[in-house]
Amino acid sequence: MQNSNDGNYPPTHAMLAMLASGCDSGIILCCGEALDSYCLHLSRSMPMTTKLVINVETDAGRAGSSYLPARDIRIALHQQDYLSFLHDISRYFFNIVVIENNPNLDRMISRLLEKLMPSGMMIILFSDLDTVKSSLPPTGWHTVDTKWSDKAIFIRAESADAQPTTRKGGRRARIRKIQV
Secondary structure, three states: OOOHHHOOOOOHHHHHHHHHHOOOOOEEEEEOOOOHHHHHHHHHHOOOOOEEEEEEOOHHHHHHHOHHHHHOOOEEEEEOOHHHHHHHOOOOOEEEEEEEOOOOHHHHHHHHHOOEEEEEEEEEEOOOHHHHHHHOOOOOEEEEEOOOOOOOEEEEEOOOOOOOOOOOOOHHHHOOOOOO
16 A cells, blocks of 8 residues: 555554545645645645635644645645644534644534535544544444554445445345246
8 A cells, every 4th residue: 555655654644534535625634743744645636626624723833834835726724733723614514624632622522523525534543442432422433443554434424325234134125046
């Protein structure tokens, strides 16, 4: 999954690039202090009609990501505490959300789950599955612990159109008997 020219990046970068490439006319949200390399991969692969919104809390986070909007008009960089930023953008819906682990992670997850597009995905970085699952409602969400070096956890809504988990009837029930 990793190209030789990708350096030492975990496979999350390639996965995010793949997800972003199919996000036409969408909005991608990244909240975290050290997500600039993830945002760079997202911006390189997202369609021209897609927007990338980055939120950082600190001056160091802003300095680390400031080169991104300077290179690409589709990228907006904001410096604001995460919870008030989420309140300010509450009318928007997102196709992809990437969040770094932080002390407000549980509140951020609960607020952003409502803001995911129907086929949207949330990626939590540098966290563990138990912490993330404790922030999710008991049903309705799939979680995948990648066990990659950046501890990426993927969250996606369960599909109403998914195949049932239990089979109804066996193969015999579907075979018509031929009469001789």
